[in-house]
Amino acid sequence: MQINLAEALNPNANDPEGLKKAAIFLVLCILCTFLGGLILPAIFVLLFMPGYTLAAMRNRATGDENGRLPDPVNPGHCWHGLMAVLVAIVYSIPAMGVGFMALMSAAGAATGLVNRSAATGLAGMAGFGVLGMAALILLFVITCFIPMLGLQYCKNNQIGDTLKIGEVFSGMLSSPLDYALVVIAFIGINFAFGFIPVAGSIVAAPLSCLVMANLAGQYGEKVLNMHENCMAREVGTGINKFE
16 A cells, blocks of 8 residues: 555645645635525635645645645635536536436326326336436446546646546556545545534535545555656646646
C-alpha cells in the first residue's frame, strides 16, 4: 500500500495552515448548506465544494503550492466545480435513464392497483424493484469512478480528459488496492456520518471531499506519477486553469 490514510486525516501534514484552511472550507460548505433554501448559497456550495476538492487534489498530486491545501477564500474554485458538475451529469445519464424506467414501472403498478388488475400491478412492482436496484448499482459504480475522474481532469485541466474511458480504467487498475482505499474512505465517511441525524449528513459531504482529495492526490503522485507527467500550472483564471 502506497496511500497513507493518516496523512489524509491530518490537514497539517503537508501544510502548517492546513487545519485553518480545512476549517474555513467546512464552515463555508456547512453554512451554505443550511442556507440551501436560498438560491445563491445553494448554487455556491454546489460549485464550490467539488471545485475546491479538485484544487486540493491537484496540489497534492502534482506538487503545486508544495502540495498544500489551496486558499479556500477563492471564488475561482467554482469554475472547476462547474466542470465537475457537468462531468457528473454526463456519467449519471445511464443511472438517470434506468431510474426513470423504474418510476414508469411504479406508475404502471399504481395503475394496475387502481384498475384492480393484479397482473399489471405485480408486473409493475417487479419492474420497479429490478430497475430500482439496477439504478442503485449504477450509482455505486459511478461513485467508484469519482476519484479517478477528478485526477483525469487535474492532469491537464481539461474536461475532455474525463471522457477518455481507457485512461480512466487504466488509472484505476494501476494499483487496485490503493484505489480501493481511496473509494472506501470516501464512501465510508459518508456512510458513518449518515447515522448522525441532520448534522452528520451536512458535515459528511465536505469532510469526505477533503479526505478523498488528499487520498486521490497521493494516488496521483505515488501511483500515476502526476508530479512528473502533468502540465505546469498556468497563470490566470479560466475554465481550464488553476489559479
